[in-house]
Amino acid sequence: MKRNIVERLTGRLRRFARALHADQPPGAADDLVRETIEAALTARDTVERADIRICLFHHMIDKARAAQKDKPAPVAAPPADPDMPDISAALAGLRFEERTAYLLVALEEFGYADAATVMRVPYDVLATRVAQARMRIDDFFEEASRRSSATRGTPPGHLRIVK
Amino acid sequence: MFSSKLVSAAELSAFLDGETDPSRRALLREHLRTSPADAQRLTRWRQREEALRATFAPAIREGAGPMAPLARSLDQKVFPRDRRPEARVLGESSRPAEEPIRGAVGGGIGALAIAGKRQRRHTLIVAAAAFLAGAVAMLAAIALIDGASRITALYTPAAQTSQDSH
Numbered sequence: 001m002k003r004n005i006v007e008r009l010t011g012r013l014r015r016f017a018r019a020l021h022a023d024q025p026p027g028a029a030d031d032l033v034r035e036t037i038e039a040a041l042t043a044r045d046t047v048e049r050a051d052i053r054i055c056l057f058h059h060m061i062d063k064a065r066a067a068q069k070d071k072p073a074p075v076a077a078p079p080a081d082p083d084m085p086d087i088s089a090a091l092a093g094l095r096f097e098e099r100t101a102y103l104l105v106a107l108e109e110f111g112y113a114d115a116a117t118v119m120r121v122p123y124d125v126l127a128t129r130v131a132q133a134r135m136r137i138d139d140f141f142e143e144a145s146r147r148s149s150a151t152r153g154t155p156p157g158h159l160r161i162v163k
Numbered sequence: 164m165f166s167s168k169l170v171s172a173a174e175l176s177a178f179l180d181g182e183t184d185p186s187r188r189a190l191l192r193e194h195l196r197t198s199p200a201d202a203q204r205l206t207r208w209r210q211r212e213e214a215l216r217a218t219f220a221p222a223i224r225e226g227a228g229p230m231a232p233l234a235r236s237l238d239q240k241v242f243p244r245d246r247r248p249e250a251r252v253l254g255e256s257s258r259p260a261e262e263p264i265r266g267a268v269g270g271g272i273g274a275l276a277i278a279g280k281r282q283r284r285h286t287l288i289v290a291a292a293a294f295l296a297g298a299v300a301m302l303a304a305i306a307l308i309d310g311a312s313r314i315t316a317l318y319t320p321a322a323q324t325s326q327d328s329h
Binding site for chain 1: 172173175176177180182204207208211212214215216218219220222223224225226227228229230231233234235236237238240241242
């Protein structure tokens with residue numbers, strides 16, 4: 001059945017929105033999904049795109065980017081619980097374009113070519129953003145573990161990464 | 164053997180996503196065998212991304228939820244009514260006039276691209292069946308024409324000679 005493709009895609013849109021809005025109150029993600037589908041409903045290009053999935057994610061990122069610009073830049077919030085730094089906090093610390101590229105590839109599992117189409121950037125730019133996001137997340141967890149070991153007064157752990 | 168300077172973090176990242184140029188793939192595998200630090204980094208990234216997908220998996224299980232009616236209305240727009248995208252190109256009165264007709268084809272391709280493996284298999288079976296039906300019809304037509312020409316040849320000697328000349 002090719003029916004209800006959008007309906008089945010909506011779960012994925014919601015997942016992506018939650019990860020993208022990791023730093024925002026709950027409810028913001030579903031608002032973004034609603035705006036995305038509404039945009040796709042009124043957009044002329046919706047049915048011209050070869051792939052409705054690419055089209056929907058493109059609309060979502062456009063909407064999220066616009067909302068991002070209206071608001072002050074999010075401060076890279078320290079993890080709520082320094083002992084348990086989680087991926088949401090790491091995502092919140094990323095720049096919007098990096099977070100988006102990373103999530104398209106790592107969460108939504110788009111190939112680079114499709115992810116680049118979604119973001120309307122060249123392939124190499126997309127690849128660079130994904131790599132930068134990964135390194136930044138590494139830095140985040142490294143910093144978090146250093147901070148937690150410092151607060152606990154323990155000597156640097158044997159698993160510390162030495163560059 | 165390979166200095167880690169030869170393999171950048173960017174290349175490692177692309178390797179994780181299966182986006183490495185085929186000509187570099189063997190070199191990267193060799194590099195990972197000889198550079199435990201980069202091998203560890205790759206494992207760390209992979210595990211982190213598995214955790215990322217696990218963290219946000221509930222959203223997939225929840226599905227469209229309250230957004231289902233809205234999603235269905237977009238479904239109606241992109242894939243109106245019937246299942247066969249080609250059929251929509253031929254005069255569909257329910258489509259708003261300003262929408263380009265070729266868009267419907269694009270949507271159809273999207274539908275095929277999106278469809279899961281099972282649907283793809285289904286589509287393949289339908290395509291194969293259609294192809295076979297076409298082949299059978301063509302053979303039947305050829306046999307019919309052949310038979311007809313043989314019959315006419317029996318009754319018109321002129322046709323017989325003209326056929327022999329070919």
